Amino acid sequence: MGVNLIVNGEAYEAKPLESVTALLERMGGGGRPVVVVLNDEVIPASSWGACGLRDGDRVELFRLVGGG
């Protein structure tokens, strides 16, 4: 049974205690600079592998794009 997350405002089912790193890879954003906000707290990249996601977690992912 998976855990239900809210990723960038949308429902998302992840594996139990899936790490932030694994989530990023599954979302196709692996390797690119991204900032991860878990329940309103920025998670430093060094903690992504160890950070397991739980039911009800709100994850926001941001990256840089072109802008003026």
Added chain:
Amino acid sequence: MKRESGGEIMELQCKAQDDWIVGGHRFSSRLLMGTGKFQDAETMVGAVRASGAQIVTVALRRVGRNPREDDMLGSLGGLKGITLMPNTSGARNASEAIRAARLGRELCGSPFVKVEIHPNPHHLMPDPIETFEAATVLAAEGFVVMPYMPADPVLAKRLEDVGCASLMPLGSAIGSGRGLATAEMLRLILRDARIPVIVDAGLRSPSEAAAALEMGCDAVLVNSAVAASGDPIAMAAAFARAVGAGRDAHRAGLMPQGGGAALATSPLTAFLSVEGA
């Protein structure tokens, strides 16, 4: 002009080389570039290179569910000596802008932030009250705050007083290409500013950038003028030369402006008559 920071020695060196300092960071290029609206990453990087810009703006977006957008910025990493300045575009109020600034700092590793709060999508005019609030908080947190702002000398002074690193008044509406519609207000801002003044938004042609520098602005920021031009790389180079010419003209000092009457440059008398007759 007395600068906010940097110390006297740095200031003297700057004068000799005509560098400028913003938030304690020293730059030689007076052309700042945005990275939006380019058709592809190659053109964008080519334009940034041709512009000689040392400060380059970027935006922050949520990662899509299936991110298929091109990685526009990966290729910027190859350019040396570029300071990334994340903007807060998309923020409708101060708290959203403050959050965007903190996330941008996390992503860019840069203390620079272009505070940009424009709640009305029709005219994209900056909200002066929210901008002031966000700038106050972010400056206190140690950001190098560069506020995109209405060309208002009263607000300019207030933003300077709360610790902004520069002022970035608009020439005209974002992306409008209407040029220096705010020229008279810009002159009033320049008269009293003790921090760099950068015209941000509205420029279309290199001559307008030159005019901004001639009038005493420290720099200009362009994006659409380059990205939406026929040949962005060539246009970026043209802007770089215009900014240089405008700055040189400002340093040289323009001649005084006459009244209604003309003043001849050549002698008007004694053309056909014998000299001394």
